[in-house]
Amino acid sequence: MNRPTERSPDRREFLKRAAAGGSTVVAAAPYLITSTALGAAGAVPASDRITVGFIGVGGHGIARNLRTFLAQADAQPVALCDVDTRQIAKALEVVRKQRGESFSCQTTQDWREVIARSDVDAVMISTADHWHVPMSVAAIRAGKDVICEKPTLTIAGGRALVDTVKRYGAVFQMSTEDRSIPIYHRMAELVRNGRIGKLQKIYVQLPGGPGNPGDPKPKPVPKELDWEMWLGPAPWKPYRAGLHRSHWRWNRDYSGGNLADWGGHQLDTAQRANDTERTGPVEVEGTGKRHAGGLYDTYYEYHIICRYANGVEMHIDSGGTGLKFEGSEGWLGNSGWCKPIEASSKKILGSVIGPEELHLFICPQGEHRNFLDCVKSRRDPYFPAETGHRCCSVAHLGNIAMDLGRKLRWNPDTEEFADDAEANRLRSRAMRQPWRI
Amino acid sequence: MSERTNMVVGLVMMALLLVGAVPARAADEALDKSFDALKTYDWGANRAVLGAIDKAVVASNGKADAQKALEKRLAAVLGTDATGAAKDFVCRKLSLIGSAQSVPALAPLLTDEKLSHMARYALERMSCPESVKAMRGALQNTSGRVKVGVINSLGVRRDAEAVGPLSALLADSLEEVASAAAAALGSIGTSQTAKILGDFQKKAPEGLRLAAADAYLVCAERRLADGKKAEAMLIYKSLAKPDQPKHVRLAAMRGLLAATGKK
Numbered sequence: 001m002n003r004p005t006e007r008s009p010d011r012r013e014f015l016k017r018a019a020a021g022g023s024t025v026v027a028a029a030p031y032l033i034t035s036t037a038l039g040a041a042g043a044v045p046a047s048d049r050i051t052v053g054f055i056g057v058g059g060h061g062i063a064r065n066l067r068t069f070l071a072q073a074d075a076q077p078v079a080l081c082d083v084d085t086r087q088i089a090k091a092l093e094v095v096r097k098q099r100g101e102s103f104s105c106q107t108t109q110d111w112r113e114v115i116a117r118s119d120v121d122a123v124m125i126s127t128a129d130h131w132h133v134p135m136s137v138a139a140i141r142a143g144k145d146v147i148c149e150k151p152t153l154t155i156a157g158g159r160a161l162v163d164t165v166k167r168y169g170a171v172f173q174m175s176t177e178d179r180s181i182p183i184y185h186r187m188a189e190l191v192r193n194g195r196i197g198k199l200q201k202i203y204v205q206l207p208g209g210p211g212n213p214g215d216p217k218p219k220p221v222p223k224e225l226d227w228e229m230w231l232g233p234a235p236w237k238p239y240r241a242g243l244h245r246s247h248w249r250w251n252r253d254y255s256g257g258n259l260a261d262w263g264g265h266q267l268d269t270a271q272r273a274n275d276t277e278r279t280g281p282v283e284v285e286g287t288g289k290r291h292a293g294g295l296y297d298t299y300y301e302y303h304i305i306c307r308y309a310n311g312v313e314m315h316i317d318s319g320g321t322g323l324k325f326e327g328s329e330g331w332l333g334n335s336g337w338c339k340p341i342e343a344s345s346k347k348i349l350g351s352v353i354g355p356e357e358l359h360l361f362i363c364p365q366g367e368h369r370n371f372l373d374c375v376k377s378r379r380d381p382y383f384p385a386e387t388g389h390r391c392c393s394v395a396h397l398g399n400i401a402m403d404l405g406r407k408l409r410w411n412p413d414t415e416e417f418a419d420d421a422e423a424n425r426l427r428s429r430a431m432r433q434p435w436r437i
Numbered sequence: 438m439s440e441r442t443n444m445v446v447g448l449v450m451m452a453l454l455l456v457g458a459v460p461a462r463a464a465d466e467a468l469d470k471s472f473d474a475l476k477t478y479d480w481g482a483n484r485a486v487l488g489a490i491d492k493a494v495v496a497s498n499g500k501a502d503a504q505k506a507l508e509k510r511l512a513a514v515l516g517t518d519a520t521g522a523a524k525d526f527v528c529r530k531l532s533l534i535g536s537a538q539s540v541p542a543l544a545p546l547l548t549d550e551k552l553s554h555m556a557r558y559a560l561e562r563m564s565c566p567e568s569v570k571a572m573r574g575a576l577q578n579t580s581g582r583v584k585v586g587v588i589n590s591l592g593v594r595r596d597a598e599a600v601g602p603l604s605a606l607l608a609d610s611l612e613e614v615a616s617a618a619a620a621a622l623g624s625i626g627t628s629q630t631a632k633i634l635g636d637f638q639k640k641a642p643e644g645l646r647l648a649a650a651d652a653y654l655v656c657a658e659r660r661l662a663d664g665k666k667a668e669a670m671l672i673y674k675s676l677a678k679p680d681q682p683k684h685v686r687l688a689a690m691r692g693l694l695a696a697t698g699k700k
Contacts, residue, residue, distance in 0.1 A: 141651050143684035167654055168688045217481040235525060235555060238480050293485035405495055421564070422498060422533055430561040430593070432554040433586030434613050436620060 044074045050375050053079035053106075053114035053123045053144075055135060057091035058245050060149070061126030065175065066091055068368045069124060070098045075372060079106040079114045084245065085224045109226045111135055115142040122375055124175075124368075125149060128248045129255040130234045133157040136172065137164045137437050145171040147371045147381075150264030151256060151392040156428030158389035158396075159415060160437040165385040173371040173381035174388030176264055180370070183338055184269040185362040187323060190332060191273035193357045195348050197329030201313050202270045206262040208301050208318035210250040213294020214242040233431035242295050250296035256395050257298025259316070263395035265337075266323055267316070268383065271394065272360065273325055274312050277387045280394060280412035281306035281314070288318075288402040304398040309412075316398060400426045468493050475514060478523045487526060494530045504534050511535075512542035521551055528555035535559050537567040547575035553583045557590045569596045576602050585617045592621030600625060604633050616648040623652030626659020631668055635675065650676055650685045654692065661696055669696045 052075050054066055061082075069075045077099075080091045088107045096103045106114070114120060115138055123139045125132060125148040133153065136146045137160060151174075152158040165172045178184045191199055218238035221227040227239050234253045242250075249255045256263075271277050284306050288299030304316040324333030330344035343349045353359060363370035363382055374381040393415075400423055401408050409418040417423040431437070467489035474486035490511075497504035512535075514527045524546070531539050539559070546556035553575075560568040573596060575587045588606065591599045599621070606618035619637060622630040634653045641649035657672035673696060676689035 141647060143682060163658075167658070167691070168684055169691050170684075216484065235558065236551070292488055293483035297484070403495070404498065406498070425533060425562040428562070428593070430554065430557040430590055431586075433582040433589070434617070436589040436592070436617065 046076070049074050049076040050372055051076045051078045051119055051121045053077075053081065053117070053120045054091065055079075055081045055111045055114055055123050055125045056127035056131070056149075057082045057087045058084075058126065061124075062087070062091050062094055065124050065126050065147075065149075065368070066094060067098075068366060070095065072369060072372055075368075077105055078120055079108065079117070081106075081108050081111050081114050083109050083226045083230045084222075085109065087245075109229060112138070115139045115144055120144060122146065122171075122371075126175075128230070129153050129260070130253065131232055133161045134233055134431070134435055134437055136161055140164050140168050140170040140172070143168075145371075145375045147173040147175050147368065150174045150176055150383075150388060151260040151395060152389060153254075153256070154428050155393050155396050155415060157437060158392055162385045162389050169378070171371070171374045171378065171381060172385045173367060173374070174264070174383045174385065174391075175367050175371075176268065176383055177367055178265050178268050179361070179382040180363050180366045181338060182362065182364065183334065183341055184323075185360060187325065187332060187334070187341060188269055188273040189353055189358070189360045190348065190351060191325045191327070192275060192360065193351075193353055194327075195351050196325060196327030196331055196344070199274060199310075199312050199325060199327050201315070201324075201326040202274060203322070203324040203326075203333070204263075204266050204270050204314060204316045205320050205322035206266055206316060206318060207258045207321060208299075209258050210247065210291070210296045210298070210300055212296075213291035214240075214247065214250060214296040216240060216242075216293075216295040231432070233435035235432060240295055247296070250298050252297050252399075255298065256392075256399050257300075258318070259299060259302060259304075259398055260392060260395040262321065263316075263398075264388075264391060266321060267394050268387075268391045269323060270314060271387075271391055274308060274310070274314070276308055276310070276312075276390075278390055279309075280390055281397065281410060282309050282412065283307040283407065283409055284397045284401045285407040286316075286398050286401040287405075299399070299402055302398065302402060304401065306394060306397070314394075316394075396427075464489070464493070472510065472514075475523050475526065476517070476519055478526065479520045480522045482522070490526075490530065494534055497534060505536075505538065508534055508536060508539055512539040515542040515546065524552055525555050528552075528559045531559040532562045535563050537563075537565040539563075540565070540567040540571050543568075544571040544574065547572065547587060548578045548583065550583055553579070553586055557586055561590045561593055569594050569598070572596070573599050573602070576606075581611065582613065585613050588614065588617040588621050592617070592624040595625045597625055597627055597629075600627070600629055600633070607633070607637050612642075612644050616645055619645065619648050619652040620655070623655035624659070626656045626663075628660070628665065628668060631656050631660055631672060635672070638675070647682065647685070650681060654685070654688055657692055657696075661692075661699060666696055666699055 052069055054061065054077060057066060057080055077095055080088050082088045092107065108114065114123060122145040125135050125146065129151055130153050132148050136148045139146050152161065219241050221239040225244060230244060249257060249261060286302060286304035288302035290297055290299055302318045306314040321337045322333065322335045324331060330348050332341055332343035332348055334341050341349060361382055370381050397410060404423055408420060408423050411418060471487050471489035478487065493507055497507050511527050511530050515524055543556045543559055546552040560572055569591065572587050572590050576584065579587055603618045603621050607615050609615045619634065622634055634656050638649040638653050653672055653676060657669040661669035670693065673689045673692040677686050677693060
């Protein structure tokens with residue numbers, strides 16, 4: 001499925017021609033091609049496999065993304081990339097356990113080497129948040145399809161991502177499982193079909209944190225880590241053990257905190273139920289608490305109110321996970337991640353969505369399966385760039401409102417704040433050289 | 438109202454003013470302490486010592502005189518021997534409230550390998566013409582990746598006055614510099630840059646072909662957004678030719694279709 005340049009022969013075309021015996025290279029084919037590559041024993045022929053480069057193979061990158069792709073017969077891992085060589089070794093071990101000890105592929109600390117390959121169809125990006133958009137955009141420009149962890153880092157970055165996806169007609173999936181989880185799908189579908197009457201209020205609970213301020217003291221860079229590449233477009237800072245590998249999320253240079261991370265889950269269902277997936281609130285205000293000192297500077301406690309043009313008011317609060325939708329004729333929601341739906345009446349809970357009503361898309365097999373299917377069909381995946389960007393924007397707007405300590409008016413059409421030049425400055429950040437979007 | 442009542446009202450008002458003055462004085466003292474701490478602030482120090490500056494910057498919104506005074510005080514730090522960490526902090530604050538007044542203090546940092554990014558962090562967000570003028574000026578005095586950063590920021594700001602020097606950089610021996618210049622020209626997206634990029638994409642070396650094509654595609658979008666449909670169509674047609682990589686040709690075809698539907 002890769003889209004090679006004219007000068008670089010297509011790997012699958014080569015294999016197809018070789019398998020058909022219609023090429024002069026076929027003499028070498030028995031030496032080069034295994035029977036499983038040609039589709040024997042129920043295996044997907046190599047020509048129908050999507051070649052995937054894995055960029056960022058930390059905890060989530062391995063446990064969730066690499067392992068799930070390995071379970072897809074039509075996905076072929078061809079590159080493992082991480083700034084930390086210890087993670088590359090772990091990832092390679094995982095692949096070998098599943099694909100055989102003789103498995104080998106490109107391993108590198110430099111993601112640009114992965115997207116430069118003409119035989120890579122798609123990349124799975126599971127890095128820290130500040131790399132999501134620059135890597136995605138570069139990969140798309142190189143002709144790849146992209147599945148990338150959420151969230152974005154800035155509003156301007158998200159818009160640039162959307163524009164690039166649109167420009168090239170690339171398949172882009174913002175990688176979350178929510179649209180494959182029946183509970184969240186059902187909540188959105190019930191609300192969209194008016195089962196609680198006219199939607200009036202949404203209550204979203206997201207985890208807070210960090211619980212401690214972190215140690216800001218610089219430490220020597222581990223020999224296995226390319227710290228400069230880890231930082232990438234973010235402002236230069238010395239290495240601190242409290243950032244890599246696991247706690248970078250608590251620093252605004254690399255993330256929007258749990259508000260942005262968990263927002264990528266719960267805010268998506270909220271926006272979907274509110275039918276505002278491709279727009280956003282018109283007014284935002286919020287208050288939050290941060291640790292005064294230490295290393296971490298994201299809000300560990302927050303309360304944000306978003307008002308939408310349709311009159312719906314959304315409250316986002318730190319403390320656990322949960323959703324509640326209040327309408328003119330009832331409510332529904334849940335308390336806790338993937339917990340069962342509760343509602344104001346049994347009628348709502350048992351309601352059947354009729355064939356003539358609105359049915360929202362769901363892919364119970366998950367975001368990775370949905371992505372692979374879309375790479376083949378060239379359709380938008382279930383959490384495409386625009387929808388993902390708008391979802392992340394809600395979190396960014398919340399952070400900006402808390403940073404400035406005032407109510408902000410937002411125009412979701414122009415993606416500008418009204419009458420607030422300072423707030424508008426916070427939509428983007430200059431990137432450290434040489435990186436750009 | 439009797440004299441006695443007047444006196445009571447006067448006393449109450451004075452008391453209220455005094456009550457208000459106490460926290461204001463405390464805030465001033467805290468701000469002074471923060472600026473003192475900034476002189477020696479370094480990585481690993483407790484960030485809480487700078488908290489009063491954080492608060493003052495946010496509170497200065499809508500108070501032009503106070504904001505100017507604060508900006509002046511912050512910018513002054515950049516000319517001292519304060520640490521990189523302290524100047525990093527100052528640039529972040531100026532990125533929010535900085536104006537033309539701060540440009541002379543930020544401009545010299547653009548050529549400093551360690552501080553160039555943070556100078557751009559502030560300047561890129563400042564809408565005044567002085568900020569882009571400073572970055573344009575830095576093109577002459579930078580090289581390598583520092584120059585790439587400056588080029589990138591000029592692209593973000595879509596600085597039409599930088600077209601001349603950026604065009605010259607398309608021939609730079611460093612691919613990173615030439616690639617950044619192409620991207621910036623695409624982002625600026627005028628009729629002039631369309632012509633320059635049209636020539637460039639025909640002769641771009643192998644390592645720059647994708648960058649040249651992407652810049653040209655971005656330029657086409659800008660021309661279309663400016664109502665110059667014919668110019669955009671010309672770009673798309675040239676990129677839809679067989680000598681381009683398949684995904685670029687597809688992007689050009691998409692652009693052609695989108696442009697065709699525009700009035």
